[in-house]
Amino acid sequence: MSTRADQAIAALRKGHDDLSALVAGLTAEQLTGPSAADEWDLSQVISHLGSGAEINLEAVQASLEGRPAPEFEFNKGVWARWDAMSPQERQAAFPPANERLVRAYEAFTPEQHESHKIDIGWMPEPVDVGTSALLRLTEFGYHDWDIRAGLDPAATLAPEAAAQIADRVEGLFGWIAKPANLDGRTATLLVRLTDTGETLGLNLVDPVTLGAAPATADGELSLTLDAWLRLAAGRLKPAYTPADVAITGPISLDDLRAVFPGY
Template identity: 70%
Template sequence: MTTRADQAIAALRKGHDELTALVRGLTPEQLRGPSAAAEWDVSQVVSHLGSGAEINLEVVRRSLAGDPPPDFEFNKGVWARWDGMTPEERQASFPVANQRLVEAYEAFTPEQRGSHRIDVGWMPEPVDVATSAVLRLTEFGYHQWDVRVAFDPAAALDPAAAALMNDRIEGMFNWIAKPDRLDGRTGTLLVTLTDLDERFALRVDADKVSLVPSDADADADADAELSLPLEAWLRLAAGRLGAPYTPSSVKATGVFSLDDLRALFPGY
């Protein structure tokens, strides 16, 4: 039986192979060109993923040794080293660093994938291999898109990765949603994921956004509706559904326009 850990690790491998092939073929000008991450060029996104791979690998290694995760000083040292690289050095170093991390996840036995726990340092308690892999996949999936879309405006999140990344969104509302940017407007938003034929409702209050029970009566009273594929919803929630990258199938009606929702989820 394929487990959630198996699925996440397979998605990490697929993303690594695809992004490595793209990054290795970039010209010096493309490396220095803009990515979809507003403040980073393409090489800086690659740097962020490379340094993240090193830090995550150290977390995994220490968990296997029974040691606590690396401290913030370790992280700072890794970031400083990658920040000091030239774009070409980042281009050469990323495939190696990320390959090592993916191989570390692939090396977990079936038993470990079910029982091993990893202290990532910032969660309330150690997590299982599946959750650790999905945390990395969420970071990797969004930033892989930041690079890919620089060369393909129609780029989308990988479907298998998106299905796993969706597990993380509700827990991120507290810090990714900015309801104060809606000038006090509140309401219930009914979201339909058109490729999954699923619905859920969000309550947008002045100070928070939260999931609320969705049923026929509540859906009929919704103040706004949004219909879009899962991967577009995930990109919207992470501030990556700008007008140039929005599929024509995305529709918003009611008190919240699509621009309102982009303001609600400005990205990170």
């Protein structure tokens, strides 16, 4: 039976293979062209994913060797090295760096998926392999979209990544949702995912929460799973919003963009 860890690692592999092929074919002009991430060109998003792969791999290796998680100074050194690379150097360095991380996750046995713990440094306590892989997949999935949307505004999240990210999107709310941007207004929205048939309840209070579909709601937000996940991570700006996104009630789409400004 496929476990959460199996699914997250398989999605990391698919995402790596697809993005590596895309990155390899980018021209010098494309590498320095805009991404969908504010203030970053494509090569800078690639750099962020490459440095993140190295930092995650160090945490995985430390857990296997019984060493403490890497300290912040280690992270700073990795970021500085990638920041100093040229766009073409980032293009060349990303595939092997991310391949090493994906292979490290693939090397865990089914037994380790349940028993092994990884200290990733910023969580309250070490997490299991599935959680660690899913956290990396969330970062990877959104930044993969940042690259693809820089080339094609109609790009969507990779389906295999979106299916996994959906299970933890509420976990992002604690550090990215800004209910204060509603200036004291509150509301409960019925969120209707048009492609999956799922309905949810989005409670725009402080803190913002996600739950079961409410019996009564102040309004309704209708959109695909992809658009919902991108909205929750600040990636549904007007240029990247599908025409079929619809909202009713006292809260506008711009209000939701203010609540979820992204990162």
